[in-house]
Amino acid sequence: MLEYKNYIFPGFEMRHSYQKIIAKIPNEPFYTNKDNNCTLFKANCLDVMLVIPPRSIDMIFADPPYFLSNGGMSCHAGRRVSVNKGDWDKSKGIEETHKFNLEWLKKCQDILTDNGTIWVSGTSHVIYSIGFAMQQLGFKILNDIAWFKINPPPNLSCRYFTHATETVLWAAKNKMSRHYFNYTLMRSMNNNKQMQSLWSITAPKPEEKVFGKHPTQKPLALLERIILASTRERDIVLDPFTGSSTTGVAAYKLGRYFIGIDNNKEYLDKSIRRLNAEAKSRRFVKQEIKKVERELAGVSP
Numbered sequence: 001m002l003e004y005k006n007y008i009f010p011g012f013e014m015r016h017s018y019q020k021i022i023a024k025i026p027n028e029p030f031y032t033n034k035d036n037n038c039t040l041f042k043a044n045c046l047d048v049m050l051v052i053p054p055r056s057i058d059m060i061f062a063d064p065p066y067f068l069s070n071g072g073m074s075c076h077a078g079r080r081v082s083v084n085k086g087d088w089d090k091s092k093g094i095e096e097t098h099k100f101n102l103e104w105l106k107k108c109q110d111i112l113t114d115n116g117t118i119w120v121s122g123t124s125h126v127i128y129s130i131g132f133a134m135q136q137l138g139f140k141i142l143n144d145i146a147w148f149k150i151n152p153p154p155n156l157s158c159r160y161f162t163h164a165t166e167t168v169l170w171a172a173k174n175k176m177s178r179h180y181f182n183y184t185l186m187r188s189m190n191n192n193k194q195m196q197s198l199w200s201i202t203a204p205k206p207e208e209k210v211f212g213k214h215p216t217q218k219p220l221a222l223l224e225r226i227i228l229a230s231t232r233e234r235d236i237v238l239d240p241f242t243g244s245s246t247t248g249v250a251a252y253k254l255g256r257y258f259i260g261i262d263n264n265k266e267y268l269d270k271s272i273r274r275l276n277a278e279a280k281s282r283r284f285v286k287q288e289i290k291k292v293e294r295e296l297a298g299v300s301p
C-alpha cells in the first residue's frame with residue numbers, strides 16, 4: 001500500500017513547517033510577533049544558518065555588508081560626509097571579503113529548498129565577489145537586476161558619474177532547480193508588458209524611516225516586488241543581514257513567513273518597531289473592514 005505520509009504529489013516539494021524550523025534553532029529568538037509568523041535572531045548569521053534544517057527555506061534576500069566604510073567621502077542631505085556606516089562595514093581586504101561571501105552563500109544554498117531562490121543586492125564594492133562566489137558554488141544566476149535609484153545624491157567630486165544604480169542578483173539553488181516566477185503578476189504590474197530587469201524605485205521614503213535610521217535601509221517597494229515575483233503566500237523568507245527588516249515588513253504585509261538575523265541590537269530594535277507598527281495598521285484595517293461590513297449588513301454597532 002502507498003505510504004501516504006511519505007508520498008509527495010508530483011510537482012510539490014515536501015514542506016517544512018515554519019514553527020518546526022524555529023524550534024530547531026537553539027538561540028533564543030530576539031523577537032517573535034503576535035501572529036507567530038515573524039522571528040528575529042540577534043546573532044552571527046553563519047551560526048543560525050548552520051542549525052536551520054537543510055532544504056527548508058523558500059526564498060532568501062540578502063543585503064550583506066558592502067565593506068565600503070573605508071574613509072571615502074559621500075554626499076548626504078547636500079553635505080559632504082565621510083562614508084562610515086559602522087564597523088560591520090569596514091573592509092578587511094578583498095580576499096577576506098570573498099572568503100566571507102563564499103561562507104554565508106554556501107550556508108544559504110544548503111538551507112534553500114531545491115526550487116528555492118536567493119536575491120543579493122550590492123554595489124561594485126562587493127557584487128563581483130558575490131557573483132563569482134555564486135558561480136563557484138554552482139548557483140544558477142537567473143537575472144541581474146539594475147535597481148535605478150531615480151533621485152540619487154550628487155557626486156561632489158565631479159570626477160565620476162553619479163552613482164545611480166545598485167545590482168540585485170537573482171539566483172536559483174543550482175542548475176537543476178525549477179524556480180518559481182510569478183510572470184503574470186509582474187507583467188500586470190507593468191502595464192501588461194513584460195517586466196524588464198531595470199527597476200526604477202526611489203530610495204526609502206521618509207515615512208519608512210520614522211522608526212529610526214539604518215544607514216543602508218532598502219526601500220519597501222523593492223522588497224515587495226522581489227517577494228511577489230519569487231514566492232507564494234505562506235512561503236518562508238529569510239534575511240541573514242536583516243538590518244531594519246525591510247524584508248520582514250514586506251513579507252509580513254504579503255502573508256509570507258519571515259526569519260531575520262542581525263548581530264546589531266540597535267537595528268533589531270528598529271526592526272521590532274517597524275514590524276509592530278505594521279501589525280497595528282493591519283489590525284486597524286481589519287477593524288475598519290468589519291465596521292463597514294456590519295454597516296452594509298444593517299447591523300447597528
Ligand SMILES: C[S@@+](CC[C@H](N)C(=O)[O-])C[C@H]1O[C@@H](n2cnc3c(N)ncnc32)[C@H](O)[C@@H]1O
Nearest residue numbers: 044045063216217218241243244246262263264
Ligand atoms: C546592508 S545592511 C542591511 C540593511 C537591510 N537590508 C535594511 O533594509 O535595513 C547589513 C546588515 O548586516 C548586519 N551584519 C553584518 N555582519 C553580520 C553577520 N555576520 N551576521 C548577522 N548580521 C550581520 C549589519 O549589522 C547590518 O545591519
